[in-house]
Amino acid sequence: MIEITLEVNGETRRLSVESRRLLADVLRQEFNLSGVHIGCAHGACGCCTVHLDGKPRLSCLTFAAQCDGKSVRTVESVGGVGADHPLQKAFRSEHGLQCGYCTPGFIMTLIPFVEEMTAERRMPDEEEIREAMSGNICRCTGYQGIVEAVRKVIGENLEEGAQA
Ligand code: FES
Ligand code: FES
CATH class of the missing domain: 1.10.150.120 ([2Fe-2S]-binding domain)
Incomplete structure (x- = not known):
């Protein structure tokens, strides 16, 4: 297990992840961010795109352990109920x-x-x-x-x- 710190949609958390655990799975399962959709799970469809330090990134091709100390934004941080982007x-x-x-x-x-x-x-x-x-x-x-x-x-x- 690897200890990482992630800042996700403004919330900073320390968590322990297996080295092979995908960012998409961590966002969906640990942060309850179900707007991170998984379509193909191998980099072909773009459904799982999030921003990593401000740049679009396929979260199904990114290990959570690679994101230690980084900032992640998901679609949940965009707009809001009654205040769409x-x-x-x-x-x-x-x-x-x-x-x-x-x-x-x-x-x-x-x-x-x-x-x-x-x-x-x-x-x-x-x-x-x-x-x-x-x-x-x-x-x-x-x-x-x-x-x-x-x-x-x-x-x-x-x-x-x-x-x-
Ligand atoms: S789920 Fe298809 S590119 Fe990530
Ligand atoms: S796949 Fe249905 S709206 Fe794009």
Whole structure:
């Protein structure tokens, strides 16, 4: 067993983990974060994406022991009841989800992309958006609604910046 310290959605905890234990399992079982979805469990679907020190990371391919001293954010830290993140709102309005199983992973993958484009003050073309989410699989939507959701939020952010 290995002693690690994890900061998860603002809560710091010390815990003891087996060296082979996956971050996805620790988040779901020790922190009750069921928004970390497991689809393929081998790095192909993106459902389990979380942020590790601010960067998207597949938690099914990450050992918890590798995360000692690091900060983890899951979809539970994004928005809240009645206070969805703009990207979550756009997924709803643009029909970017159906069953929703893939959605936490897409949201965690795309938030840094939206922030990057907003900081660069530019609207990416469709190819760039599809490339940004190419590690995430959705079996329901056909992806177009997700592309539209990303465009909508970046468009709103650019408009807001232009007015400021
Ligand atoms: S469950 Fe991690 S990539 Fe599919
Ligand atoms: S909404 Fe069902 S898998 Fe994406």
